[in-house]
Amino acid sequence: MSDYLIDLAKWQFWMALAAAILLVAPRARDQHRSWVYALLNLGFITLLVGWRLGAWVLAGAGVAWLLARAVRYSPRRGIWVVLAMGLTIGVFVLHKLPTWSAALRLEQINPLLRVVAFSYIALRLIELYRAMYEQRYDAPDLVSIINYLMPFQMLAAGPIQSYDDFVSQPGEPRPLNAQVTLSAAHRIAHGVFKKFVLAFAIKKLFLTDFTVHGFYWILEAQMFFIWLYLDFSAYSDIAVGIGRLIGVHTPENFNRPYFARNMIAFWERWHISLSLWIRRNLFFPVQIALLRRTDGKKPMLCASVGFVVAFLLCGLWHGIAWNFVVWGAMHASGLIMVNYYRGFLTTRLGSKGVKAYLANPYIKAAAMALTFEWVAISHLTFFYRF
Amino acid sequence: MKVLRRFLFPVQGLSPWGFYLRLLLIALQLLLAYCLAEQNNPFFYQAF
Numbered sequence: 001m002s003d004y005l006i007d008l009a010k011w012q013f014w015m016a017l018a019a020a021i022l023l024v025a026p027r028a029r030d031q032h033r034s035w036v037y038a039l040l041n042l043g044f045i046t047l048l049v050g051w052r053l054g055a056w057v058l059a060g061a062g063v064a065w066l067l068a069r070a071v072r073y074s075p076r077r078g079i080w081v082v083l084a085m086g087l088t089i090g091v092f093v094l095h096k097l098p099t100w101s102a103a104l105r106l107e108q109i110n111p112l113l114r115v116v117a118f119s120y121i122a123l124r125l126i127e128l129y130r131a132m133y134e135q136r137y138d139a140p141d142l143v144s145i146i147n148y149l150m151p152f153q154m155l156a157a158g159p160i161q162s163y164d165d166f167v168s169q170p171g172e173p174r175p176l177n178a179q180v181t182l183s184a185a186h187r188i189a190h191g192v193f194k195k196f197v198l199a200f201a202i203k204k205l206f207l208t209d210f211t212v213h214g215f216y217w218i219l220e221a222q223m224f225f226i227w228l229y230l231d232f233s234a235y236s237d238i239a240v241g242i243g244r245l246i247g248v249h250t251p252e253n254f255n256r257p258y259f260a261r262n263m264i265a266f267w268e269r270w271h272i273s274l275s276l277w278i279r280r281n282l283f284f285p286v287q288i289a290l291l292r293r294t295d296g297k298k299p300m301l302c303a304s305v306g307f308v309v310a311f312l313l314c315g316l317w318h319g320i321a322w323n324f325v326v327w328g329a330m331h332a333s334g335l336i337m338v339n340y341y342r343g344f345l346t347t348r349l350g351s352k353g354v355k356a357y358l359a360n361p362y363i364k365a366a367a368m369a370l371t372f373e374w375v376a377i378s379h380l381t382f383f384y385r386f
Numbered sequence: 387m388k389v390l391r392r393f394l395f396p397v398q399g400l401s402p403w404g405f406y407l408r409l410l411l412i413a414l415q416l417l418l419a420y421c422l423a424e425q426n427n428p429f430f431y432q433a434f
Contacts, residue, residue, distance in 0.1 A: 192413035
């Protein structure tokens, strides 16, 4: 891993937090609040990558701002949106395939794309351009672009805030009181504890990067899933806590995913912001287009195709490699099976029978265990390249 | 008296015991994390 990655054990993140508490939090009613927050977000990135690359980040935000304006106001909006989306996807591909950027002699941009976690920024950019193309809002100013694309507390690993959510935030956040401060501090401390104590302990005690075989390999698959939840949700806890403290809405990303009884419920509880992004921008558009084409006669098939397209692309978002395609295929097939099984149960048992079936605690426990195992096995694809 | 009351009931809607216990928990969590924190331990999903 590059040293450029945001590391909570280093001082930059905590310095940015301290600056946010001192400079952003008290400015609930200040008209310059968003300016201060934007400077803080840019300053944080500059602290990590230096002035030269920091200037590149500012230039990138400037390009995004110009493109957003062109997509929103130009009479040739269609061409501009294709250009904007194409550029975003092009940079995303360079980020994911460093050999390509090396071939194009653009290898200097890779460390920068890694530190700003461009995968997450790309999803936010697509949301922004889509909102502009559909003319749902006026084009944002440069300050809003910076605050939407690279908020320091959501930079490393999300949550991926929707543009609708960003725009609908009240201009004047709720003033900070003792109760909010306490709950925010508790959330941050809980996240830090999860990452550096619980996840750390599991990693040290159980994880070997799957270098073992036999029974321990099966145990490690379970422990890796538990570790991944602790590690990932820890960051979300910290981001949500900071957001609460400085009055910037930061969406929730997890809701007890181990209690999901099927894959559909799992994606309503795990990486919620990514799941909602997929639903808004991939699954629904594909499903609706297919339903229109088939006059609504084959809803299950349309949903299945929607799942396959959405989750194969979601797999490719994780990395452009076959193992991530397999990951996406596993999740898509899990979702399709749940959909068909629901239909099967309703025809076989009727709505009353389904209710009784769902209320059965043994079936509930078995369903939760099966969902857990399916996801745990899917995570193995992160370690086996083919 | 007013100062004492503010000290005893620092947060509205939360008992003093609840408040100080939560504060203690926060301090304990941060202390443990500080003792165990190691550098170059990025979040797994940062790799994506």
